[in-house]
Amino acid sequence: MDTEGVEVDRTLSIEIPDDETAHDLSFVKPEVGVAKPDSILTVRDVTRSFGGIKAVDVDYVEFQRGAITALIGPNGAGKTTFFNLLTGFDKADSGTWTFENTDMANKSAAWVARHGMVRTFQLTKALSRLTVLDNMLLAATDQLGERFVPSLLKPLWRGQEKANTERAMEILSRFKLDAKAADFAGSLSGGQRKLLEMARALMTNPKIIMLDEPMAGVNPALVQSLLGHIEALRDEGMTIIFVEHDMHAVRHISEWVVVMAEGRVVAEGPAASIMENQAVVDAYLGARHDVDLGDDSLIDPAQLAKLVAIRQQDLAAQEQ
Numbered sequence: 001m002d003t004e005g006v007e008v009d010r011t012l013s014i015e016i017p018d019d020e021t022a023h024d025l026s027f028v029k030p031e032v033g034v035a036k037p038d039s040i041l042t043v044r045d046v047t048r049s050f051g052g053i054k055a056v057d058v059d060y061v062e063f064q065r066g067a068i069t070a071l072i073g074p075n076g077a078g079k080t081t082f083f084n085l086l087t088g089f090d091k092a093d094s095g096t097w098t099f100e101n102t103d104m105a106n107k108s109a110a111w112v113a114r115h116g117m118v119r120t121f122q123l124t125k126a127l128s129r130l131t132v133l134d135n136m137l138l139a140a141t142d143q144l145g146e147r148f149v150p151s152l153l154k155p156l157w158r159g160q161e162k163a164n165t166e167r168a169m170e171i172l173s174r175f176k177l178d179a180k181a182a183d184f185a186g187s188l189s190g191g192q193r194k195l196l197e198m199a200r201a202l203m204t205n206p207k208i209i210m211l212d213e214p215m216a217g218v219n220p221a222l223v224q225s226l227l228g229h230i231e232a233l234r235d236e237g238m239t240i241i242f243v244e245h246d247m248h249a250v251r252h253i254s255e256w257v258v259v260m261a262e263g264r265v266v267a268e269g270p271a272a273s274i275m276e277n278q279a280v281v282d283a284y285l286g287a288r289h290d291v292d293l294g295d296d297s298l299i300d301p302a303q304l305a306k307l308v309a310i311r312q313q314d315l316a317a318q319e320q
């Protein structure tokens, strides 16, 4: 169903113009539930509640293979919960999702990773106390799960560890982190940590990588280089879905943007169309979120005036 309750015909195949690349979605209609030319991940009727709150209530969304899709929305919109459901870190109350026609609903995170879909996590304190290389090796075992428990499969494990170390060093050198392999992860800069988070996820050779706020805490001077790495992964054929609050980054690299509010997808489309979408502006205003949509010139002056008025009311309330 789209937002107006109209059944969307998904049996229609969309012809990609010859001269378009796989990730150009500029010719796809910016409407909720729209079919993509080549969906790698299709989500249907997924819900997850916590107590009385429906954190996720997604009717239908397709993610285009080989594209960079941003998942945005105000605080509490359900983005993280949605990521966790899709990657097996939480269980949905209902719904299905298929990745390359394989049913992925409510499988374990290790199973999901083995089948080619991984999400990144911000480095925890515990991981900061391990070396960069340890982090990489752990990512391989974590995500591959019990198959490689070392005590059970010692000879196999040793071979595996050697292969994993080689692969880890290869990935680290891609991100220019190879010289840091023996350093504690906690000693890395904000930008290098983000690269390590991405590098960890690549250990299992995923087809879809889901990045959790890849720009958070990154020095603005390094943002460009980080975006370049993400684009390079896309250019090699990987599908990228990322949650991000930094709208400048979203505008810069996303071919498609999916907007969530109160658990639902309220809009989707190319970044430029999203910035003008009334449902999106309302979602952010409704959440009273201090938002920078990345380019003030794209915001309707009336909406800006509304924002300013709300801000003034907040200030007046604080002064009372």
Ligand SMILES: Nc1ncnc2c1ncn2[C@@H]1O[C@H](COP(=O)(O)OP(=O)(O)OP(=O)(O)O)[C@@H](O)[C@H]1O
Binding pocket: 050, 053, 054, 055, 073, 074, 075, 076, 077, 078, 079, 080, 081, 082
């Ligand atoms: N484990 C949990 N227990 C109870 N409520 C939860 C839990 N996880 C999420 N929620 C609630 O579900 C809703 C969606 O939260 P979620 O963290 O997914 O939003 P988000 O869009 O990722 O927000 P943010 O941008 O702030 O990270 C919120 O109301 C949140 O309080």
